[in-house]
Amino acid sequence: MQHAVKPPVDPATLAYRNLREGEFWRAIPAYAGVDEATFLDHIWQGRQSIKTPEELLETIVDLVPPSFFDDAREGFRRAPMAVRVSPYLIASIDWNRPYEDPIRRQFIPVASQLLSDHPRLTFDSLHEQDDSPVPGLIHRYIDKALFLPLNTCPVYCRFCTRSYAIGPDTEEVDHKARLAKTPKEWQDAFAYIAARPELEDIVISGGDTYQLAPKMLALIGDALLAIPHVRRLRFATKGPAVMPMKILTDHAWTDALTTIVERGRKCGKEVVLHTHFNSPNEISWITQKAMRVLFERGIYVRNQTVLIRGVNDDAATMTTLVKRLEYVNVHPYYVYMHDLVKGVEELRTSIQTAVDLEKHVRGATAGFNTPLFICDAPGGGGKRDVHSFEYYDRENGIAVYTAPSVKPGKFFLYFDPIDTLSLAAQVRWQSPALQDQMVADAIARSGGPIGALA
Ligand SMILES: *Cc1c(COP(=O)(O)O)cnc(C)c1O
Ligand code: SF4
Numbered sequence: 001m002q003h004a005v006k007p008p009v010d011p012a013t014l015a016y017r018n019l020r021e022g023e024f025w026r027a028i029p030a031y032a033g034v035d036e037a038t039f040l041d042h043i044w045q046g047r048q049s050i051k052t053p054e055e056l057l058e059t060i061v062d063l064v065p066p067s068f069f070d071d072a073r074e075g076f077r078r079a080p081m082a083v084r085v086s087p088y089l090i091a092s093i094d095w096n097r098p099y100e101d102p103i104r105r106q107f108i109p110v111a112s113q114l115l116s117d118h119p120r121l122t123f124d125s126l127h128e129q130d131d132s133p134v135p136g137l138i139h140r141y142i143d144k145a146l147f148l149p150l151n152t153c154p155v156y157c158r159f160c161t162r163s164y165a166i167g168p169d170t171e172e173v174d175h176k177a178r179l180a181k182t183p184k185e186w187q188d189a190f191a192y193i194a195a196r197p198e199l200e201d202i203v204i205s206g207g208d209t210y211q212l213a214p215k216m217l218a219l220i221g222d223a224l225l226a227i228p229h230v231r232r233l234r235f236a237t238k239g240p241a242v243m244p245m246k247i248l249t250d251h252a253w254t255d256a257l258t259t260i261v262e263r264g265r266k267c268g269k270e271v272v273l274h275t276h277f278n279s280p281n282e283i284s285w286i287t288q289k290a291m292r293v294l295f296e297r298g299i300y301v302r303n304q305t306v307l308i309r310g311v312n313d314d315a316a317t318m319t320t321l322v323k324r325l326e327y328v329n330v331h332p333y334y335v336y337m338h339d340l341v342k343g344v345e346e347l348r349t350s351i352q353t354a355v356d357l358e359k360h361v362r363g364a365t366a367g368f369n370t371p372l373f374i375c376d377a378p379g380g381g382g383k384r385d386v387h388s389f390e391y392y393d394r395e396n397g398i399a400v401y402t403a404p405s406v407k408p409g410k411f412f413l414y415f416d417p418i419d420t421l422s423l424a425a426q427v428r429w430q431s432p433a434l435q436d437q438m439v440a441d442a443i444a445r446s447g448g449p450i451g452a453l454a
Contacts, residue, residue, distance in 0.1 A: 016323040020284040025091035030059040039087070040286065042246035049155070050085045052076070056108070059087075063095035068110070075109030080343040082167040083108065084156045086243045092281055102279040102311040105347065109158055115345035118415050119435060124164040125340040127380035136181075137189040140382055141406060144201035147189055149220060150181055153208040155242045159306060159347050161339045161376075166207060183219060190223045193230065200231040203274070210239035210246060214256035221260030225269060233264065236274040240290060240301070240330075241282045247290035258297050265298075272300040275330065279311055280320045288328045295329040302333040305371065307354055308347045309338075309417075315360035322361055322371065332371040337386060337414060340378050350416035351375065351399045354386040377401045377412035384412075390446035396428065396438045397421050400446040411448045413439065 025031040025039050038044050050056050053073040076083055085107045093103045099110070131140040138146040148165070156167050193199050202224050209217065217235070224230050235257065239246055247254050257273070264271035273294065277283065294301055303325050305312065312318050322332045335357070338348040358373045373386045381403040389399040390411070397416025418429050428434045 016320045019288055028091050029061040040245040040249055042250045045086050045243050048087045064098050068098055071110040071112050074111035079109045081156050081158055081160055081163045086155050088243055105310050113346050115419055117345055120415050121340040125378045130380055134188040134192050142198055145199055146203045146205055148206055149186055150207040150211055152211045154210050154239055159341055159344045194227045197229050203234045205236040208237050209235045210237040214252040217256045225264055231269055233271045234274045238276045240275045241277040244287040244290040247293055261299050274302050277303050278305050280324045283324050291328045301330045303330050304334045306336050306338055307349055309349045313349045313353055318357050318361055319364050326369045332369050335371045335373045337375040345417055348417045350420055351386055375414050379412045381412035382406040393442050396425050398442040400442050411443050
């Protein structure tokens with residue numbers, strides 16, 4: 001009998017297991033004398049976070065040429081989102097290649113890389129405000145709702161979908177939308193959830209639940225678990241990706257989360273953590289140790305990635321990210337198309353990029369660890385499988401989606417970044433009349449009546 005012999009694997013394909021080791025932060029001038037106990041202290045991480053170009057200069061000093069600081073200073077000035085970067089992230093950036101580095105691209109704006117926004121971009125592109133019955137609650141899907149109890153995060157992502165509400169006002173954006181931010185204001189959201197028997201699934205997001213004091217975490221968990229029809233809670237936090245040491249050193253926070261998970265389990269309800277890793281470079285030995293603590297406590301962690309140009313938009317990087325996440329006990333759940341957000345056009349990719357990447361990732365590992373590639377349809381259509389477009393005009397970069405169970409009869413459009421289109425298409429997008437024509441054609445080809453746009 002013939003046996004199929006599988007050749008030995010190329011060791012490079014196992015490189016996702018090589019996590020950053022040791023005291024890697026000491027390569028940063030300001031952290032050269034920082035010992036492990038200090039670097040792992042979440043309070044130190046919070047205090048040392050960088051919010052201005054001057055603080056960046058004081059921290060990395062001569063690791064980059066002065067021209068980079070000028071570029072960053074102008075980038076900070078023009079950013080719609082406040083800047084806040086943890087020492088953990090600063091130490092994870094390859095400062096030999098600051099322009100290409102995937103972590104720098106996500107958190108530190110540089111003016112020279114900015115592109116014009118897409119003409120069809122609107123503030124709050126997901127129209128979350130339209131689905132908000134009380135401040136701090138978004139009820140778009142039938143059985144699930146998003147509760148936003150605060151508007152701060154341990155770091156600020158340049159591409160944040162909720163830049164309309166999250167973080168302090170900036171020069172570019174003042175008057176951010178109001179969320180409910182105190183336990184008194186939260187009562188309205190709890191009362192609404194209690195009054196809607198169809199709500200089984202509550203996402204507690206923000207902002208970021210890392211920022212909630214342990215007592216507040218417990219208060220929210222208890223209030224929601226006490227509602228009989230609520231079956232599932234998810235606490236959403238970017239924390240593990242940007243400040244994993246908090247899980248190891250903020251014992252009160254980690255214990256409060258553990259208590260809610262255990263209380264939920266005793267009453268037959270699922271309580272999990274949702275997090276947000278985008279680059280394999282965000283995962284170090286510290287992340288592995290922190291995720292191990294959660295794993296040992298039986299806390300399930302799912303990950304939602306944003307597909308970002310120059311960060312994770314090639315097959316090798318995305319596959320490494322997925323494999324490295326599962327290696328540290330985190331389950332890849334979604335990869336999102338980058339939303340149409342102000343001031344970050346250079347970070348978006350096309351729908352075609354997502355379709356191509358999915359093909360490479362599927363088959364690379366277990367099906368349950370293979371993320372779904374999603375487009376959260378601008379205009380409030382909700383999450384759609386990227387492949388499920390009714391029509392995709394690749395030439396002009398317009399994908400049309402419908403969402404029968406969320407907004408029946410409506411059509412939703414995603415626009416590819418214009419700089420990735422052909423020159424002829426780029427010229428067409430300069431004409432407002434042709435823009436309307438291209439959009440109308442795409443809807444007509446999807447079988448939609450004119451004016452069916454949400
Ligand atoms: C993403 C989201 C949810 C949760 O959706 P899942 O697909 O179940 O992860 C709930 N409400 C809103 C408004 C959302 O955007
Ligand atoms: S952590 Fe989430 S909510 Fe906070 S800035 Fe980043 S994407 Fe926005």
